[in-house]
Amino acid sequence: MGGKLTFVGGIHPYDGKDLSKDKPITDILPKGDMVYPLSQHIGAPAKPVVAKGDAVLTGQMIAEAGGFVSAPIYATVSGTVKAIEPRRVVTGDMVMSIIIENDGQYNEVEYEPSKPLEDLTKEEVIAKIQKAGVVGMGGAGFPTHVKLSPKEPDKIDYVIVNCAECEPYLTSDYRRMMEEPEKLIGGLKCALSLFDEAKGILAVEDNKPDCIEKLRELTKDEERITVKALKTKYPQGAERQLIYASTGRAINSSMLPADAGCVVNNVDTVCAIYSAVMENKPLMYRIVTVTGDAIQDPRNFRVRIGTNYHELIEEAGGFKTEPAKIVSGGPMMGFALFSLDVPTTKTASALLCMTRDEVAQFEPSACINCGRCAEICPGRLIPSRMADLAERGDMETFVALDGLECCECGCCSYICPARRQLTQEIKTMRKLALAARKK
Amino acid sequence: MNEKARVSSNPHIRARATTTTIMLAVIIALLPTTVVGILNFGMHALLLIAVTICSTVASEFLFTKLLHKKTTITDCSAVLTGLLLALNLPPSAPWWIGVLGGVFAIVVVKMLFGGLGQNFMNPALGGRCFLMLSFTRIMTDFATDTYTGATPLALVKAGEKVNIYNMVMGRTAGTIGETSMIAIVAGACFLILIGVIDLRIPGSYIVTLVIFITLFSGRGLDFDYIAGNLAGGGLMLGAFFMATDYVTRPITKNGQYLFGILLGVLTGIFRVFGSGAEGVSYAIILSNLCVPLIEKITWPKPFGKGGEKG
Numbered sequence: 001m002g003g004k005l006t007f008v009g010g011i012h013p014y015d016g017k018d019l020s021k022d023k024p025i026t027d028i029l030p031k032g033d034m035v036y037p038l039s040q041h042i043g044a045p046a047k048p049v050v051a052k053g054d055a056v057l058t059g060q061m062i063a064e065a066g067g068f069v070s071a072p073i074y075a076t077v078s079g080t081v082k083a084i085e086p087r088r089v090v091t092g093d094m095v096m097s098i099i100i101e102n103d104g105q106y107n108e109v110e111y112e113p114s115k116p117l118e119d120l121t122k123e124e125v126i127a128k129i130q131k132a133g134v135v136g137m138g139g140a141g142f143p144t145h146v147k148l149s150p151k152e153p154d155k156i157d158y159v160i161v162n163c164a165e166c167e168p169y170l171t172s173d174y175r176r177m178m179e180e181p182e183k184l185i186g187g188l189k190c191a192l193s194l195f196d197e198a199k200g201i202l203a204v205e206d207n208k209p210d211c212i213e214k215l216r217e218l219t220k221d222e223e224r225i226t227v228k229a230l231k232t233k234y235p236q237g238a239e240r241q242l243i244y245a246s247t248g249r250a251i252n253s254s255m256l257p258a259d260a261g262c263v264v265n266n267v268d269t270v271c272a273i274y275s276a277v278m279e280n281k282p283l284m285y286r287i288v289t290v291t292g293d294a295i296q297d298p299r300n301f302r303v304r305i306g307t308n309y310h311e312l313i314e315e316a317g318g319f320k321t322e323p324a325k326i327v328s329g330g331p332m333m334g335f336a337l338f339s340l341d342v343p344t345t346k347t348a349s350a351l352l353c354m355t356r357d358e359v360a361q362f363e364p365s366a367c368i369n370c371g372r373c374a375e376i377c378p379g380r381l382i383p384s385r386m387a388d389l390a391e392r393g394d395m396e397t398f399v400a401l402d403g404l405e406c407c408e409c410g411c412c413s414y415i416c417p418a419r420r421q422l423t424q425e426i427k428t429m430r431k432l433a434l435a436a437r438k439k
Numbered sequence: 440m441n442e443k444a445r446v447s448s449n450p451h452i453r454a455r456a457t458t459t460t461i462m463l464a465v466i467i468a469l470l471p472t473t474v475v476g477i478l479n480f481g482m483h484a485l486l487l488i489a490v491t492i493c494s495t496v497a498s499e500f501l502f503t504k505l506l507h508k509k510t511t512i513t514d515c516s517a518v519l520t521g522l523l524l525a526l527n528l529p530p531s532a533p534w535w536i537g538v539l540g541g542v543f544a545i546v547v548v549k550m551l552f553g554g555l556g557q558n559f560m561n562p563a564l565g566g567r568c569f570l571m572l573s574f575t576r577i578m579t580d581f582a583t584d585t586y587t588g589a590t591p592l593a594l595v596k597a598g599e600k601v602n603i604y605n606m607v608m609g610r611t612a613g614t615i616g617e618t619s620m621i622a623i624v625a626g627a628c629f630l631i632l633i634g635v636i637d638l639r640i641p642g643s644y645i646v647t648l649v650i651f652i653t654l655f656s657g658r659g660l661d662f663d664y665i666a667g668n669l670a671g672g673g674l675m676l677g678a679f680f681m682a683t684d685y686v687t688r689p690i691t692k693n694g695q696y697l698f699g700i701l702l703g704v705l706t707g708i709f710r711v712f713g714s715g716a717e718g719v720s721y722a723i724i725l726s727n728l729c730v731p732l733i734e735k736i737t738w739p740k741p742f743g744k745g746g747e748k749g
Contacts, residue, residue, distance in 0.1 A: 007742075008749050013452055092446075168452070244747055252743025325445050336446040357445045358453040365514065366556040368458055370685045374692075380739055380746035382690055405741040410450030417456045418556075424448035 004206075006231035007241040009378040011411050013234060013332070015207070016169040020291045020298040025175045027302045028315045034102055034306035035087050035343035036062060036073050037095040041141040043069030048098055054081045058108040059282060062098050065130070071143045071346075072133040074282040075100055076304035078107040090328040090335045090342050097343070100306070111280040122153075122194050125277055129190075132276030133283045133346075138162060138237070138266035139329065141347040144273065147265070148194055150258035156195040157261035158247055161188055161270050163204040163211070164230060164237030167330025170350050172287035173267040175300045177204070177211045181218050184267060185225065187274035191265065192224055198263075200225040203246045207232040234332060235409040239264050241378050253405045268349075288344060290316040292353035294323035303348075309340045312351050323353040324360075332410040362419040373412035373422060379405045383412035387422045390429035395436065398429050406430060458555075462515035464635050468626035469522055469680065475622040476615040480530035480583055484615045488525040490534045494541025495521030502550045516555050520544055523563035526616025526676060527720070528570075529581050536577060540566040560727045561687045564677075564720050571720070579715075586612035591671030593716040595664050603663075606670040613672070620670040627679035639695040640688060640702075641678040647703020648674065656711050668710065677719035678702075687727040692749070694730075694737035701726045701733075 038045040044066030056062060056075040063073040082101045086094040117125075130145035150156060161184065165173040177184060188200045202219070204212050206229040219225045230236050230245045239257060242264060244250050249260040257264050265273070268286055275281040284305060291298035296317030303312065309328075313319065327334040328342070329350055373383035381402060389398040403426060412422040477485045499517040503510045511517075524540050544566030552558045558565075571578045582588040590613045591601040605611050609619025616623075630636045649665060658664050668674065682688065682702055689698050702722050709718025740746035 008747065011454070013454070240743060244742075250743045250747040252741065255743065323444060325447075325451060327451050331452045332450040334449060334451065336444075336449075336451060338444060338446045352451075354451065357447075357451070359447045359451060360445055362453070362457065365458055365511075366554060368461070368516075368556050368685050369688075369690055370461065371690045372456075374690055374739075378742060380742045380749075382739070384690070401738070402741040402744065405743065408449075414450050414452060415454050415456075417454075417458045417461055419453065419457065421448065423450065427448065 004231040005228055005245045006233060006236065007244050007378055009376045009380065009411070010233040010235065010241075011376050011414055013168050013414060016291070017171050017174070019169065020289050020300055021171040021174055023175070023299045025179055025287055025300045025302050028307070028311070029106070030077060030102055030304055030307040030311055031104070032102065032308055032311060033082060034075070034077050034079070034100045034304070035097050035308065036075075036100070036306045037087065037089050037097045037343065037345060038063055038073065039095050040073065040345040040347060041071045041135040041143055043067065043071070043143055045096065046070060046073050048084055050081045050098065052081050052083060055079070056081060056100060058106050059111065059284065060109050061282070062100070069143055069146050071135050072131065072282075073098070074133060074284055076284040076306050077102040078105050079103040088339060088342050089345065090337060090348065092335075092338065114278050114280045117190060117193055117277065120193070120277070125190060125193055128280065129273055129276050132272065132281065134269060134272045134276055135283070135346050136266065137268035137272065137286055137346055137349070139333065139347050139349065144265065144269055147263060148191060150256075150263070153195050154197055155261055156198045156258065156263055158201055158263070159188065159191045159195060159198050160201045160203055160242065160246055160262055160264045162237050162239075162242055162264055162266040163202055164242060165208075165267070166205060166232075166234045166237040167332055167349075168234070169291050169352050170289050170330050171291070172289045172300055172349055174208055174211060176267050176271060176287050177208070177215065180271065181214055183271045183274045185215070185218055185222070186278060187270035187272070188225060190273050190277040191263070191270065195263070198224075201246050202227045203230055203242055204228070205230050205232040205236055234411065235378055235407070238378060238407050238409055240407065253407075283346060286344070286346060286348065288312060288348060289350040291350065292323070293355040294319050294321050294353035296320045303344045305344055305346055307344045309337070309342050309344065309351060312344070313340065313353070319353065321355050323355065324357040325354045327352040327354065332414065333408070364420045365418045367418050367420060370417060372415045372417065376411045376415050378409060378411065379407055381405060383422045383426060384420070386429075387420060387425035390425040395429065395433050399433050404430060404433060458514050458516070461635055462519050464630065464633060465680070466515065466519055466522060468630045469526065469616070471622035471625050472526060472616045472619060472676070473522065475609045475619040476526065476530070479609055479618060480585075480615060484530045487528055487530070487532060487534060487537050487615065488522065491525035491528070491537035491541050492518055492521035494538040495524065495545045498542045498545035499550065502546055511555060514555060517545060520549070520562045523680060524566045527563060527567045527614050527673070529578060530615050531580065531583050532577055536570060536574065540570045543569045556686055558686060559730070560724050561681050561684045564681055564724050567720055568724055581612040581614075583612070588612060590716065591667050595667030595671060596710070596716045601663060601667050601671060603666050603670070606666070611671065617673045617676045620675050623675040623679060630679075636679070636683045639692065640682050640699045643696045643699025644678045644682055644702045644706075645669065645674070647700045648706050651703055651707030652711060655707065672717055673719040674706070677723055682723050682726075687730065689730050689733045689737065691734050691737040691739055693739070694733045697733050697737060698726055698730070701729060
């Protein structure tokens with residue numbers, strides 16, 4: 001391994017980042033109706049504070065947090081509340097959503113000027129993040145203020161920014177780091193202000209040497225912040241693997257990063273923390289990479305949350321060729337879409353339009369016990385055997401052999417020469433086992 | 440949008456290698472050995488190889504047809520089994536030996552247990568051992584027009600000198616595919632380079648065997664005896680191409696080392712204390728039977744529970 005910071009296992013898929021990595025972030029103005037699902041995060045759904053017919057401004061809260069583990073939602077355009085009804089989201093589920101008819105004026109609320117970070121108490125910083133509706137924007141959508149409020153803040157040794165961006169095709173974090181590094185570092189400083197003993201780590205995969213250089217240059221006088229170059233390998237950005245690579249600490253599925261003295265946030269989230277704390281602005285935008293071989297002009301957009309996916313495709317020049325598969329997120333962990341009529345949410349990192357469906361090209365065949373899945377499993381499981389247990393419905397053995405430690409990264413299905421749907425089998429059994437445990 | 444767009448669970452991309460490409464890679468890796476065998480032993484060896492492969496492929500095809508199942512011969516695993524079995528036959532064996540061995544390997548050892556991936560014993564070796572027990576005289580007669588009967592391994596066992604150069608090149612008596620160490624190792628290197636096999640099993644197997652025979656053969660560090668054991672019998676072919684058979688070796692990393700050690704010890708016992716010179720085939724099929732146990736005691740710990748370091 002040459003002493004490089006990494007983990008055991010993992011894969012090296014074709015990364016496809018060249019399609020969009022040199023395309024600067026551009027803003028797009030949505031034209032159609034905006035849809036705001038009330039559940040864009042882990043935890044209780046948000047509760048609407050507007051009713052049908054209400055006029056709203058850009059930046060106005062339209063739904064408040066439904067509890068501590070929850071997050072409020074803000075309008076990202078000005079207009080009128082058209083309806084509050086179930087709408088389709090990327091996972092295929094119907095989720096109660098607020099629909100706003102965009103008046104095209106973008107009249108925005110006035111934000112209070114903020115005090116410098118030094119003058120803010122820890123409670124104020126967390127309250128601002130909570131009020132702004134910041135959640136983990138890497139995909140999980142865990143409310144950030146909860147993550148930043150561990151039981152023992154003094155035991156946090158590292159605040160890690162996940163700048164790995166290990167998913168193929170995604171370049172949104174890369175562009176953010178290249179274009180707004182100050183915001184990223186500022187956001188990290190806000191997070192560090194909560195933990196007196198902690199050091200900040202910007203953990204970047206070494207396929208982004210320009211980012212590493214830029215961030216190192218900008219943080220050379222920051223005593224508390226270091227930039228760590230991690231080996232480029234999927235899933236380097238998976239939380240447990242990232243913590244291990246950057247600190248040497250290992251946690252299992254029943255532990256939280258805080259148990260290893262770590263707090264991990266992704267790039268977009270840390271930038272949202274900056275806006276929330278330093279500008280008093282709620283979470284309204286996210287960077288989305290619209291890419292894939294089927295897209296005319298792959299791009300990175302600053303998208304107002306609630307924007308319909310159709311508009312993203314249109315802004316990227318539409319389809320060059322008929323897409324065989326459309327994925328929200330990256331090719332390893334994203335959701336395949338059967339309809340583009342879904343809104344951009346806080347956790348949508350990319351829209352990937354593939355000309356070829358590699359999954360449909362082969363029928364799954366018998367396991368030949370080659371061991372490739374075990375070789376690459378970052379959880380150090382033996383996925384083929386876990387999938388066998390899942391197929392047989394043997395939940396007891398599945399749990400006893402640590403099937404719950406799977407992080408669903410998809411490496412095993414990717415590598416399997418028999419083209420078995422290993423990840424899918426294991427995921428399904430995990431869900432059943434976790435549900436059975438809750439009972 | 441196209442409502443026909445496909446949906447499936449993640450991930451949405453796949454690596455290139457498939458079962459078929461892996462089988463083909465192993466077949467390619469066996470070509471040097473096959474060619475040297477044919478050059479060494481003549482056209483009858485080629486005939487035997489062809490007949491055996493036809494037998495395994497036809498057996499699998501007919502078996503699946505008879506049971507109204509989807510045919511699996513396109514994965515090339517039956518071709519590989521046939522080739523491996525043929526390489527384990529004496530060059531002067533009659534053609535029906537190949538046919539019979541092929542049928543036994545596929546029907547009894549592989550298909551009756553559920554086909555590819557379900558067999559607990561290496562089919563080619565199962566076939567070979569069946570032939571060894573049933574037609575011992577034919578299967579141990581290595582005399583051809585060019586060579587007298589004794590393999591170098593038998594010679595060193597009897598305490599005679601062997602020509603190491605001939606052994607490495609393959610100009611000795613033996614089965615069609617076992618005589619040329621250089622051809623076998625070349626093929627094995629190819630497989631290691633492209634990541635189809637690794638050195639865990641062959642390495643621990645060979646090292647254990649050398650240690651065992653040094654300690655227990657009563658000849659100490661006798662270079663000729665060790666060289667004869669390494670290159671004069673079925674060890675190289677067995678260690679690199681049959682002990683590494685995915686289906687019948689442990690999937691756990693530590694289990695693979697343990698499997699190699701067990702192979703080395705068993706081969707050593709058979710060769711040193713047994714009546715025959717050989718021992719590789721029996722060592723492998725016996726070790727195949729221990730795989731579930733080996734896996735059980737070497738089951739890895741997951742990440743975050745002690746397994747993160749490897």
